[in-house]
Each structure stands twice: as structure tokens, then as C-alpha cells.
Amino acid sequence: MGGENAGFHGDINLRVWLAVIPQIFGKLKAEKKVEIVSAQQHELYKPEIRNQKNSTSRTICEVMTPYRFVLLIMCWVVTFAIVPGILSFAAAQSHSSLKIPFSLPEDEFPDGPLGEAIQFGEDLVMETQTFAKSYVGNGLNCRNCHLGGGTTPNAMPFVGISGLFPTYRGRSGKVDSLQERINGCFRRSLNGKPLELDSPEMTAIVAYMTWLSQSIPTGLEVEGRGAKRLPPPSNPPDPKRGQKLFISKCSHCHGEDGQGSQNSNGSYLFPPLWGDHSFNIAAGMARLNTAAAFIKHNMPFGQGGSLTDQEAYDIASFFTIQPRPDFSDKSKDWPKGGKPKDARY
Numbered sequence: 109m110g111g112e113n114a115g116f117h118g119d120i121n122l123r124v125w126l127a128v129i130p131q132i133f134g135k136l137k138a139e140k141k142v143e144i145v146s147a148q149q150h151e152l153y154k155p156e157i158r159n160q161k162n163s164t165s166r167t168i169c170e171v172m173t174p175y176r177f178v179l180l181i182m183c184w185v186v187t188f189a190i191v192p193g194i195l196s197f198a199a200a201q202s203h204s205s206l207k208i209p210f211s212l213p214e215d216e217f218p219d220g221p222l223g224e225a226i227q228f229g230e231d232l233v234m235e236t237q238t239f240a241k242s243y244v245g246n247g248l249n250c251r252n253c254h255l256g257g258g259t260t261p262n263a264m265p266f267v268g269i270s271g272l273f274p275t276y277r278g279r280s281g282k283v284d285s286l287q288e289r290i291n292g293c294f295r296r297s298l299n300g301k302p303l304e305l306d307s308p309e310m311t312a313i314v315a316y317m318t319w320l321s322q323s324i325p326t327g328l329e330v331e332g333r334g335a336k337r338l339p340p341p342s343n344p345p346d347p348k349r350g351q352k353l354f355i356s357k358c359s360h361c362h363g364e365d366g367q368g369s370q371n372s373n374g375s376y377l378f379p380p381l382w383g384d385h386s387f388n389i390a391a392g393m394a395r396l397n398t399a400a401a402f403i404k405h406n407m408p409f410g411q412g413g414s415l416t417d418q419e420a421y422d423i424a425s426f427f428t429i430q431p432r433p434d435f436s437d438k439s440k441d442w443p444k445g446g447k448p449k450d451a452r453y
Contacts, residue, residue, distance in 0.1 A: 208330045246380075338417050354427060368385070
């Protein structure tokens with residue numbers, strides 16, 4: 109019964125449409141005719157313009173006809189040569205601004221020789237004085253700047269660092285490898301001497317950094333890389349204010365004389381911030397802006413973010429001007445210009 113009714117109603121609908129469609133097309137045809145008549149009347153009032161337009165159109169077509177193939181080739185050139193370049197530039201801009209969320213590996217070190225190398229690399233970073241003493245010229249360990257062994261955001265972390273090298277660096281004026289960057293820390297922050305590039309120590313540190321970076325795509329930065337730069341201070345940094353703040357906020361760990369706190373065996377529980385056992389003038393932490401950013405995000409220890417930007421700048425302006433070891437190759441830095449204003453030399 110339902111099928112019969114459906115067929116009946118479908119037949120009625122079909123007949124209705126067959127009756128209506130001619131009326132619709134008739135109306136559209138009539139409206140089109142009105143438009144044509146109106147346009148013709150309009151053109152009759154401007155015969156000269158109409159003739160001129162027609163003549164111009166014919167002239168353009170006649171002139172361009174022999175060059176249609178050339179124009180087609182030019183369109184292909186634009187499409188296949190210029191457009192991809194524009195798209196590649198846009199992609200590169202987007203790629204360079206993209207940052208990956210900070211994340212640490214969830215798995216343990218692998219078994220075997222690779223896992224042993226990674227473990228040795230972590231040991232070197234955490235206790236540099238013990239495992240690489242012959243390469244260090246002061247009282248610091250890598251972890252004093254790279255907090256948590258390079259696992260803390262905004263505290264010079266190693267996460268993602270292996271995928272950013274080789275890279276061009278203005279300070280050296282050339283493309284540096286990751287090994288060269290590591291040796292830069294040994295020579296400047298540790299005021300020591302470089303590791304041999306094929307030494308077990310260098311291999312282990314690179315293995316550790318690579319393991320920490322395993323989930324970060326090559327060429328992309330992570331959130332919290334380095335120490336997040338601060339905006340310029342509202343007032344000029346003041347070393348006198350900085351000294352007062354240092355005594356009240358920092359001296360409990362680093363001492364009023366900035367010489368740090370030592371364990372009973374002579375190692376440093378908290379590092380010296382100036383003097384013979386601290387980093388030299390070519391270290392990144394000897395620069396005002398770098399030191400201020402590190403202080404803001406990480407100091408006092410365990411209370412990162414508790415200082416204002418101005419306070420961080422004032423404290424940095426105090427301790428970065430204190431006496432510290434020189435760097436023999438300082439004249440070779442920034443060979444192509446562009447030396448930062450806060451460099452100590």
C-alpha cells in the first residue's frame with residue numbers, strides 16, 4: 109500500500125514540474141530580452157564609444173594573436189618558477205617561528221654501549237669537576253648554568269639542541285658544529301681547555317644531548333630554549349641597587365663576596381659568581397642581558413620568577429662587572445662585526 113501511494117504522489121510531482129518549468133524559463137527569457145533591449149538602447153546613445161570599443165578590442169586581439177603561445181609559456185614560467193619560491197619562503201618563515209613544547213624523554217637510557225655513553229655524558233654534565241677535571245680551569249660544573257643537567261626550561265637546557273647544529277654563529281663568524289659549541293663552554297664558562305673532538309668525553313656529551321633531544325624534530329626550537337630574553341628595563345640597570353639586592357637575595361648561597369659555598373671536600377655546593385674560580389669574561393653569563401634573563405627565571409634557587417625584571421637587571425649589572433678571568437682569544441670574537449653592546453670586551 110505504501111509503495112502505491114509513493115508512486116502516485118511521485119507522478120503528481122512530476123506533472124507539476126513539467127508544467128512549471130516552461131513558465132520559469134519563459135520568465136527568464138523575457139527578463140533577458142528586457143536587459144538586451146535596455147543595453148541596445150544605451151548603446152544607441154553612444155555610437156562613437158561603441159565603435160571605438162569594438163575597434164580597440166579587434167586591434168588588441170589582432171596584435172596579440174601571434175604571441176599567444178609565448179604568453180602561455182610565460183604563464184608557465186611564472187607558475188612553476190616564482191610561485192614555488194614564494195611558497196617556500198612562506199613555509200620557511202612559518203618553520204622558523206614554530207616552537208615545539210618542551211618535553212623530556214620518558215624512557216630510560218638504552219642498554220649496551222650507547223646507554224653507557226649517554227650515562228657518562230650525564231655524569232660529565234652533572235659532575236664535571238670529577239669526570240673531566242683536567243679540562244676545567246675553575247670551580248664550576250656544567251650543571252651550574254645548565255640546571256638539572258640541561259633538563260630545565262629557561263635554564264640553558266639541552267633539549268632539542270642537537271637538531272640545531274651545525275649552525276652559523278656571529279661570535280665565531282662561521283658555521284659551528286655541536287662539538288665546537290660544547291668546547292666553547294669548556295673554554296669560556298669553565299675557563300678551561302677544549303675536549304678532543306673524538307674523545308670519549310666529547311662523544312658522551314653529544315650522546316647525552318642527542319638522547320634528550322630525541323622527540324624534537326630537527327631544526328625546530330623548543331619552548332624555553334636558552335634563557336627567555338627580558339624586555340629592556342624601564343630604568344637603566346643600577347649596580348648599587350644590584351649590590352643591595354644581591355646581599356638580600358643571593359648571598360645566602362653565593363656569599364656576600366660572591367665566592368660561592370663549598371663542601372667539606374672543597375667542591376662547590378653553590379658556584380662562585382666572580383673571581384679566579386668563576387667563568388671568564390667571554391662566557392655568556394658574563395653578559396648583562398643573558399645574566400638578567402637567567403636570574404629572572406631561575407633565581408633565587410627554587411624561587412624563579414619571584415624577582416621583577418628590573419631587579420634581575422640590577423643584580424646582573426652588579427655581578428657581571430666584578431673581576432673575573434680574562435680570555436686569551438677574545439680578539440677573535442665577532443670577526444665580521446655585530447658584537448653585542450653588553451659584551452665585557
